[in-house]
Amino acid sequence: MISMQAKKTKGEGSPYLPARAVVTNSRALTLRDTLLTIRTDRPLDYQPGQFLMAGLPGFGEAAISISSPPAKGRTIELCIRNAGSLTSRLCALEKGDTIWLRGPAGRGFEMPPKGEDLLFIIGGMGLVPARSLIKAVLNKKKAYGKMTILYGIKTSQDLLFSKEIEQWRTQGVEVFITADASDKDWHGHKGVVTTLIPPLRVERLKTSAYAIGPPAMYRYVVVPLAKKGIRQEKTFLSLERRMRCALGRCGHCLIGGVYVCRCGPVFSLAEVAEMPGAI
Structure with a gap:
């Protein structure tokens, strides 16, 4: 509920x-x-x-x-x-x-349980809200397990916080970045961010996953995470693109009777399953 x-x-x-x-x-x-x-x-x-x-x-x-x-x-x-x-x-x-x-x-991310491995699947501008949680976790890095970030961008020109990403790597964070194959100036991994999920090895019972990105990304994140055995209660999505008034008055963010601007933007996948049309 x-x-x-x-x-x-x-x-x-x-x-x-x-x-x-x-x-x-x-x-x-x-x-x-x-x-x-x-x-x-x-x-x-x-x-x-x-x-x-x-x-x-x-x-x-x-x-x-x-x-x-x-x-x-x-x-x-x-x-x-x-x-x-x-x-x-x-x-x-x-x-x-x-x-x-x-x-x-709205409602944001709760800090993860201590000892938890953390997996971030981020698309484009999703790194903006994700950065808040990533830096909060890094401030208490010893309290958590392995931290992995999968970050997808359209082109090399869209890469955000590049210097900070390098700093995160020096702090022990695994960061994998991919760009759309159409970008000729990108020499790293090419393809959408969800192509980075299948090769990952995760400990399903101690991993929390955070998916933050455009609406179209989420439907392609859910299945591979389920195949990894990550529970819906430990998979979190941000539906932040749907806000307009932040008061639950305009109805622009209403999904299945839920005002995203008041009850979200962060939901567990278990909650999203009760919201037809959310993803």
Whole structure:
């Protein structure tokens, strides 16, 4: 049974009123993606996988996943992809500029049980919310077992957080990256990210899996993970692309009677099985 109540966090402001925040740094990650470091007006208590409604007066607001790990203080990171009138202006923000935020909203990822092996299957911009959980786990790396990241991108130009990925490898994380075969500039593995799953060896009873990416990816993740013996209760998906109001009012994210913006975006596969049309 899926709870219809969103997780309440200590740092959650009014769900209706945006709060002023200030950009302290802006860094281009790719030609389309910008990482904003933001100082909020209050500490935010959030889970990896939760999101904020970020906006500018006159241009509206959009649901943006928090990319930084939970930490004390008032600094967060948001990765913005330039995909429209609002996001183009968010990407153009500079140090000292104002951004308006609502949230955090929704339900994110719980921290995994101690000793668990962790498998991440990530497609494209899914690395943005995944990064929050990955860095939270790495802050307590000794508490967990083997950590594996499968990351799929369209082209070499879409690779996010490349320097951080190399740092994760030095911390003992296995990272496998694949790009669509159509990219002639990519010299690594070619193909969709799900082609990286079959060769993996996993300990099915002690592995938690996290799939974060575009909707079309999930249906091709479920079967190979089931063949690996990973339980539905230990497989987690993020349906973050479906948010619009973060209030459960507009109905844009409604799936099988469940408001994704309030009850998600993170669900176990067992919960998703009760939501017809979710994947």
